[in-house]
Amino acid sequence: MTETNQQFFEARPESIGQARDFTTMTLAGWGLHDRVEDIRLCVSELATNALVHGTVADHGFLVRLDADEEVVRLEVHDSRHRHPEARQAADTDLSGRGLVLVAALADGWGVKDRTPIGKIVWSCFKAAGGTTA
Numbered sequence: 001m002t003e004t005n006q007q008f009f010e011a012r013p014e015s016i017g018q019a020r021d022f023t024t025m026t027l028a029g030w031g032l033h034d035r036v037e038d039i040r041l042c043v044s045e046l047a048t049n050a051l052v053h054g055t056v057a058d059h060g061f062l063v064r065l066d067a068d069e070e071v072v073r074l075e076v077h078d079s080r081h082r083h084p085e086a087r088q089a090a091d092t093d094l095s096g097r098g099l100v101l102v103a104a105l106a107d108g109w110g111v112k113d114r115t116p117i118g119k120i121v122w123s124c125f126k127a128a129g130g131t132t133a
Contacts, residue, residue, distance in 0.1 A: 003030050006064035009047070011055040019047040019063050023074070026065050032072060035125045038105040039074055045102050046076040046121050054078030054119070071107075072125045079118040 005026045009015035023043045027036050043063060050061035055078055062077040102109050106123035114120050 003067045004065070005029075006062055008060055008062050010060040011051055011058070012060075013051070015051065015060065016044055016047050019043050022063060023065065027067075027072070030067055032067055032127070034127055035072065039072060039125055042102050042105055042123050042125075043074055043076070045099070046074070046123070049099070049121065050076050050078040054080045054121075056080060067127075070127050072127065073122060074106075074125070075120050075122045077114055077118060077120050 005022075007019075007022050009019055020040050020043055023040055024036065027033070027039065047061060047063065054076075055061055059079040061079075062075075064075040064077065066073040066075075099109075102123055105125075107126045109121070109123040111119055111121050
């Protein structure tokens with residue numbers, strides 16, 4: 001089984017919840033229940049980063065999910081080349097923990113440039129007994 005689904009979201013705050021719902025429905029439709037909560041949290045963090053730091057005027061972001069028997073790959077595509085970096089937020093910071101959470105929950109994550117513009121922030125999640133792709 002190899003599955004792919006993607007959806008474009010407008011650059012507005014309510015798109016974060018819509019991206020979570022899209023992810024949940026897609027994984028359920030594929031019969032994938034392992035790691036759903038981890039993947040939902042990561043899509044929230046990556047979509048929020050795309051909305052706040054990765055979109056330019058009138059450009060939203062794309063969420064893509066790919067799955068096979070071993071791995072679910074989550075990608076969030078946006079329109080800026082600036083690569084995010086995980087950092088340790090101070091206890092009093094109200095934000096800045098998203099990529100640390102992604103790194104803790106995912107079995108791998110990274111960033112790659114997208115042609116002609118933007119970047120893809122991806123994360124992978126092993127299925128039960130799977131290996132990282």
